[in-house]
Amino acid sequence: MDLIERLRAGLPAEALLTDPDVTGSYARDMANFCDAGAPAVVVLPRTVEQVQHVMRTATELRVPVVPQGARTGVSGAANAVDGCIVLSLVKMDRILEINPVDRIAVVEPGVVNAVLSRAVNEHGLSYPPDPSSWESCTIGGNIGTAAGGLCCVKYGVTAEYVLGLEVVLADGRLIKTGRRTAKGVAGYDLTRLFVGSEGSLGVVVRATLALKPALPRQLALVAEFDSVTAAGEAVCRIMADGHTPSLLELMDRTSVRAVNAMAQMGLPETTEVLLLAAFDTPDPAADLAAVGTLCEAAGATQVVPADDAAESELLLQARRLAFTALERIKPAMLIDDVCVPRSQLAAMLAGAAAIAEKYDLTIGVCAHAGDGNTHPLVCFDPADPDEERRARESFDEIMALGLQLGGTITGEHGVGVLKKDWLARELGPDGVALHRGIKQVFDPLGILNPGKVF
Template sequence: MSTLATKLREGLPDEAVLTDPDITASYAHDMASFCPAGTPAVVVLPRDVEQVRHVMRTATELRVPVVPQGARSGLSGAANATDGCVVLSLLRMDNIVEIDPVNRFAVVEPGVINADLAKAVAAHGLAYPPDPSSWEQCTIGGNIGTGSGGLCCVKYGVTAEYVLGLDVVLADGRLLRTGRRTAKGVAGYDLTRLFVGSEGTLGVVVGAVLALKPAPPPRLVLAAEFGSATAAGEAVARIMAEGHTPSLLELMDTTTIAAVNRLTRMGLPESTRALLLAAFDTADPAADLAAVGELCRDTGATEVVPAADDAESEMLLAARRSSLSALEAVKGTTMIDDVCVPRSRLAELLDGVEAIADRHRLTIGVVAHAGDGNTHPTVCFDSSDPDESGRARASFDEIMALGLELGGTITGEHGVGVLKREWLARELGPDSLELQRGIRRVFDPLGILNPGKVL
C-alpha cells in the first residue's frame, strides 16, 4: 500500500490521497443491503481530468483494482469497495462548465448534484428532466453510471436519452471523447450509449454533454384512491392507452402510505389499497386532470382529488419522494427492488408482491413509476435478526423471479452492481452474457475497473 500511495501522490496533492483506515472505511459501500464490501487500500479525491488519468495509469502499472464512486446513494452495491482497491471518488469534480441556451445543452463534471444542475439551467428557462428520488443527493456521474430514471421519466425519458457525449478515462489512462454537441449525429458506433449504465466497468466518466429541454409550465397533480391493485393497474393502462401524456404517474400501496404518514404526519388516506398520483404540465393541466380523473372513476377509484394549486401539488409529490425514507424507518433496514414489467402486468406484480410478503411474514411496501411499469418493492426487515434477514433475502429473490415471469426486467433504473449479478445472467442468457463480457475485456483487458460488478 505504501508504494501505491507514494505513486498516487506523485500526481495528486497529499490531501487528495486518504489512507487512514477509519476514513477510508466510510467509503466502502453504497446504500444497498446484502452486498459485500471490501476494505479499500486508499481513497483518492481528484479535482481534474489529469489527476484521474494519473490514478488510472498508476492502477494499471501496479495492477490494482479501481472502484469509481459518486455520492454512494446507489442501491445495488455498484460503488462497493473491493479488498485492496483504489476508491476513486469524483465528488470534488463538481463544476457546471457550460450552459448553452441556444443549442440546449450543458457541459458538466461527474460530481455535479442532480438538483444543482436543475436549478442552474432553470435560470436560463431550461430543464434537465431526469429526476431520481435522490436528486438532491445523487451525482450526474452516478446517474450516468446506473442509467437512472426518475419520477418524470414517463413523459420525458431517462438519463440515457439526455447524454449527448462523454469524456471518459479508460483503464490505461487514455482520455476518450464520445458523442457530440449537435442535436443529431450518427457517426460510428454509439459508444456514448454503451457507457451509460455500465456502472464504472468500462471507464471513468469525467465529463458529460447533457441535452436540455425548455422549462415546462407548472404542473398540477391529481390523487386517486383505489380499493385494489387491479383497479389501479387498470387505470394506468387506460390512461396510457387513451393517449394521455402525464409528466408523472406514480403509485403508492397501502403499506407505503401508512409508513409515510408515520414519518411525515401528512394524513394520507390509509383506507385505500393504492394511491395513484398523476401530474400534467401541459398548457391546460386542469383539463387533463379532469379527463384522467374520469378514467380513474370509470376503473373503480373511490376518491379522486385534483390539487388546486402548486402548493397542494408539491405536498403530494413530497409524500411520494419521502416514501423510501418512510419505509426504511419501519424496521431500520430496507432491501429495495427495481423490477420493471409491462404496464399491462403491473397489477399482477403488485398482487404477487403482497402474496410474497404474506408468505414470508414481512412488511413489503411498493412504490412505482406506474407510467412505465417500474416498481420498487421495498422489503423492511431487522438486520440484527438472522431469521428475518434470511426471509427478506428470499422474498427479494422471489420478487425478481416474478418480474421475469411477467415479461419484465430485473432493473429499470438502479443497475445491477453486486446485488443482481446472478439475476442478470438469468435474464440475458449465455450468448448475450458472453458477448457483453467480451466488450468489457476490450475496454479493460486487465480487469481492474470495478471488478465483481455487473457481469
C-alpha cells in the same frame, strides 16, 4: 515504489486519503446484502489529468479501481474490493458550460443533480431526470446507473439526455464519445454503451447533457382504489387513451401508512392503492378531469384533484417521502427495482403482496406507474437471522416474478453486486459472454470495478 508513493507523485497531498478509519467510510454505497472490501487508498481528484494518473498507476501495478460518486446507489456498484483504489469523483464538481442556444450543459461528474437543475433553471431551461436522491446524487453516478426519476413517463431517463462523454479508460487514455449537436449518428453509439455501465468500462470525467425548455408548473390529482386490479386497469386506460402525464405514480397502503406515520400528511389509509397523476400541459385541469373520469371508470373509489400548484407539490412530496418513511419501519430495507410492462403492473403488485404474506414481512410498494417501474421495498431486521433469511428469499421471489411477467430485473438502480446472478438469468449465457467480451476490449486487465454487473 509502492502504490501510495506512485499515486502521490502525480497528486496533491489533499487528494489522497490513507487513514483506514477514513477510507473505510468510503467502502460501500447504501445497498444491503452486498459485500464490501477494504480499500488501500481513496483518491479525490480535481482534474482529468489526475484521473489519468490514477488509472495509469493502477494499470502498471495491476491494482483494481472502484469509481464512486455520492454513494447513494442501492445495488452495491460503488462498493470497494480489498486493496483497491477508490476513485471518488465528488471533487470534480464544476458546471463548465450552460448554452441556451444549443440547449446543452457540459459538467464534471461530481455535479449534484439538484445543483445542475437549479443552475439551468436560471437560464430558462431544465434538466428533467430527477432520481429520488436528486438533492445528493451526482451526474456521474446517474450516468453510471442510467438513473430515472418521477418524470420519466413524459421526459425520459438519463440515457436520453447524455449527448457526449469524455472518458478515461483503464490504461489512462482519454477518449471522447458522442457529440454536442442535436443530431449525430457517426460511428457506434459508444456514449450509450457507457451509460449504465456502472464504472466497469471507463471513468466518466465530463458529460455533455441535453436540456429542455423550463418545464411548466404541473397540476396533480390523487385517485383512491380498493384493489390493485382496479389501479392497474386505470393505468392501462390512461395510457391507452393517449394521455402523456408529466408524472404517474403509485403508492400501496403500506407506503401510505408509512408516510403518514412519519410526516402526518393525512393521506387516506383505508385505500389499497393511491394513484398520483400530474400534467404540465397548456390545460392541465382538462387533462386531469379526463384522467379522473378514466380512473372512476376503472373503479376508483374517490378522485381528488389539487386546486393549485402548491397543493399538487404537497401530493408529490408524499410520494418522494415513501422510501424514507418505509426505512423507519425496520432497521434495514432491501430496495427492489423491477420493471414490468404496464399491462402487468397489477399482477406485479398482487404478487408482491402475496410474497409479503408468505414470508410474514412488511413489503411496501411504490412505483413509477407510467413506465411500469415498481419498487417493492422489503423491510427487515438484520439482527434477526430468520427475518433476514426471509427478506433475502422474498427479494429473490420478487425478482423471479418480474422476469416471469416479461419484465427486467432493474429499471433504474443498476445491477452492481446485488443483482449479478439475476442479470445472468435475464441475459442468458450468450448475452453474458457478449458483455464480457465488450469489457475485455475496454478493460483487458479487469481492473475497473471488478466483481460488479456480471
